[in-house]
Amino acid sequence: MPARPPERTAADLLTTFGAAPHQTPRQPPTSAKRGRVNRPTAPLRGHARPGHGWSPVLAPLPVYQASTREIGGLFPLLVASPMPAVGARIGYDVQSGGAFYCHPVEWVLRNGLATNPNIAMFGEPGRGKSSTVVAFALRMLNFGVRTLISGDVKGEYTPVVRALGATPIELGAGNHARVNALDLGPLTARWDTWTVRRQRDELSSVLGRWVQLLAALAESQRHPPSVSDEAALAAVLRRLVGASDGYTRLRPITIPDVHRELASPDPQLWRDLRYESRHDFLHQLRPMTDALANLISGALAGMFDAPTTVAIDWDAPVQSMDLSRLRSRGDTAVAVALTCLGAWSSLATGLRDDGDIRIVVRDECWRQLRLGPRAVAAIDAELRLSRLEKIIQILVLHKLSDLYSVGATGSQAVAIAKDLIALCSTRVLFGQSTRVADDLADALALTGPEHQRLTGPVNERRGRALWKTENHPAHLVQTVLSSFEKRLFDTNAQLRPTAGRGGGVGRSRG
Ligand SMILES: Nc1ncnc2c1ncn2[C@@H]1O[C@H](COP(=O)(O)OP(=O)(O)OP(=O)(O)O)[C@@H](O)[C@H]1O
Ligand SMILES: [Mg+2]
Missing domain, CATH: 1.10.3930 (Pentein)
Known part of the structure; x- marks a missing residue:
C-alpha cells in the first residue's frame, strides 16, 4: 500500500496558490507536557495580567501575510457588509448571513451610499412589499421616526395603526370624515x-x-x-x-x-x-x-370638496388614511383620492415644525400613476422635496411598466415617470417574472449576477428582495417578520378558512 502523502500546512497551500507567504517564526511550545495539543494554555478567564487574555491555542500564533487573491482562496466565505449597522434591522443578508439594516437618511450622510433617502419597491403581488414597509416603519420607531401612510387602499395598515394606540383616518361610505383637497392646513x-x-x-x-x-x-x-x-x-x-x-x-x-x-x-x-x-x-x-x-358630483362627491373634518395626528407613531371603503367606487375614484390625499398630506407634512424625520408611504401608488402625466408630476415634486423636508418617501409599485403606462412611448410623461426611479436612490426588488425582471435589470443597470439573482434566489421565499442603492452592489436580503408583525399584517387572512377552529387570524377592522 503506497504511503499517504504528508498533510499540507496552510503555508504549503498558500504557496501553491501564489507567492510564498511571509511567516513569523513560531516559538516551540514551552510546555513540559508536549504531545497534547488541546491542553489549555491559560485559565478560562485568562491570566490576570495586562495583555494576557484568554487564549484557546498556543501563543504566539503563527501569522501569515498574503495578498487578498490567496486569502480569498483560503477563507472563501468571509464577506464584510459595506452597509452600516444603523437604523431598522430588516433581516439578514442571504449571502453573508449578517444582519441587514436600513436607514436611508444615514445612507445619504455616510459615505454617499445614497444621494437621496427615497425608496422604490417593485414586486409581484403577495411578495411581501407592504410587510417589509411595516417592518421598516415599526423598527424605525426606535429612532423616533414616525410614519404616515398616505392612502391605504386595502385598509391593511389599519390594524397596525390601532395596535399602536392611534386611530386611522377612514374615508368613504358610511364615514363622515372629509378632507378638503385645497386645505390650507397649518x-x-x-x-x-x-x-x-x-x-x-x-x-x-x-x-x-x-x-x-x-x-x-x-x-x-x-x-x-x-x-x-x-x-x-x-x-x-x-x-x-x-x-x-x-x-x-x-x-x-x-x-x-x-x-x-x-x-x-x-x-x-x-x-x-x-x-x-x-x-x-x-x-x-x-x-x-x-x-x-x-369631480364634485361624481363618485367622490362630498369627500374632497368640503372643509376638512379630520386632523393628522403628528404624535401617532404610525398614522394612515384608510381608503378601503372607497374601493367599490372604482379605480379612478381611488386614484383621485390618492392624488388628493397626497397633496393634502404633503402640505401638512412639509409645514410641520418638529424637525423630525418622517416616513411617507405611498403604497399602491401605481394606481395614482395611471391617472396621467400630472399625477406623475405631483409625485415627482414630492420626491424632489424629500431631503429638504426630512422625509423618507417610499413608493410601492408592481413593475416598471407601471411607470410607462402614463403616456405614449417617448412622451414627456414617460420621461418624468422614468425619472421617478432616479429620485429613489434605494430600490428594493422583490420577486418578478422573467420578462419584468429583464426590464428592471435594463432600467436599473443591474450587473449580470444581480440580474440572475432577481430571476432566481429572490423568488425562493416571501419577503426576499434585492436591495440596491444606486451604483453600489446589491444585497440579497430576507425580511424577517416577528410573530407579532405576522399576526398584525396578515394580508392573506381573508384567503384562510375562517369557519371552526382551523380558521386563520382574521384581521379585525374594528
Ligand atoms: N418576510 C416575510 N416572512 C413571512 N411572511 C411574509 C413575509 N413577507 C410577507 N409575508 C406574508 O405574505 C403575505 C403577503 O405580503 P404583502 O401583503 O406584504 O405582499 P405585497 O407584496 O404587499 O402584495 P400586494 O402587491 O398585493 O400588496 C402576507 O400574509 C404576509 O404576512
Ligand atoms: Mg401590498
Whole structure:
C-alpha cells in the first residue's frame, strides 16, 4: 500500500496558490507536557495580567501575510457588509448571513451610499412589499421616526395603526370624515408669524401645488389641461385665497369655489386673463370647468370638496388614511383620492415644525400613476422635496411598466415617470417574472449576477428582495417578520378558512 502523502500546512497551500507567504517564526511550545495539543494554555478567564487574555491555542500564533487573491482562496466565505449597522434591522443578508439594516437618511450622510433617502419597491403581488414597509416603519420607531401612510387602499395598515394606540383616518361610505383637497392646513396658523417675504414664498409654493392637483384631477376626467387652463386656475386660486388683496388673511377654499368662479366669472377675472369677452372665457374654459363639475358630483362627491373634518395626528407613531371603503367606487375614484390625499398630506407634512424625520408611504401608488402625466408630476415634486423636508418617501409599485403606462412611448410623461426611479436612490426588488425582471435589470443597470439573482434566489421565499442603492452592489436580503408583525399584517387572512377552529387570524377592522 503506497504511503499517504504528508498533510499540507496552510503555508504549503498558500504557496501553491501564489507567492510564498511571509511567516513569523513560531516559538516551540514551552510546555513540559508536549504531545497534547488541546491542553489549555491559560485559565478560562485568562491570566490576570495586562495583555494576557484568554487564549484557546498556543501563543504566539503563527501569522501569515498574503495578498487578498490567496486569502480569498483560503477563507472563501468571509464577506464584510459595506452597509452600516444603523437604523431598522430588516433581516439578514442571504449571502453573508449578517444582519441587514436600513436607514436611508444615514445612507445619504455616510459615505454617499445614497444621494437621496427615497425608496422604490417593485414586486409581484403577495411578495411581501407592504410587510417589509411595516417592518421598516415599526423598527424605525426606535429612532423616533414616525410614519404616515398616505392612502391605504386595502385598509391593511389599519390594524397596525390601532395596535399602536392611534386611530386611522377612514374615508368613504358610511364615514363622515372629509378632507378638503385645497386645505390650507397649518399655513393659516403660521401665517401671522411669518414675514411678508416668507408669506409670499409659502403661498406661491402652495398655489403651485394646487394648480398641479387640479390639473391632475381634470386629467382624470379625460381633460388634459392646457397652459391657458392652468393660468386661469392659478388666477382663480389667488383671488379666492385672498392673495390678491395684500396678504391680509387667507380664506379657506374648496373645489366647488373654484368651479363657481370659472362657471360665473366676474368681469375683472376674464379681463385680467386677456379673454375678449365673458363668452370667450366660458367657451375656452368649458372643458376645465366641466371636469371640476364631474369631480364634485361624481363618485367622490362630498369627500374632497368640503372643509376638512379630520386632523393628522403628528404624535401617532404610525398614522394612515384608510381608503378601503372607497374601493367599490372604482379605480379612478381611488386614484383621485390618492392624488388628493397626497397633496393634502404633503402640505401638512412639509409645514410641520418638529424637525423630525418622517416616513411617507405611498403604497399602491401605481394606481395614482395611471391617472396621467400630472399625477406623475405631483409625485415627482414630492420626491424632489424629500431631503429638504426630512422625509423618507417610499413608493410601492408592481413593475416598471407601471411607470410607462402614463403616456405614449417617448412622451414627456414617460420621461418624468422614468425619472421617478432616479429620485429613489434605494430600490428594493422583490420577486418578478422573467420578462419584468429583464426590464428592471435594463432600467436599473443591474450587473449580470444581480440580474440572475432577481430571476432566481429572490423568488425562493416571501419577503426576499434585492436591495440596491444606486451604483453600489446589491444585497440579497430576507425580511424577517416577528410573530407579532405576522399576526398584525396578515394580508392573506381573508384567503384562510375562517369557519371552526382551523380558521386563520382574521384581521379585525374594528
Ligand atoms: N418576510 C416575510 N416572512 C413571512 N411572511 C411574509 C413575509 N413577507 C410577507 N409575508 C406574508 O405574505 C403575505 C403577503 O405580503 P404583502 O401583503 O406584504 O405582499 P405585497 O407584496 O404587499 O402584495 P400586494 O402587491 O398585493 O400588496 C402576507 O400574509 C404576509 O404576512
Ligand atoms: Mg401590498
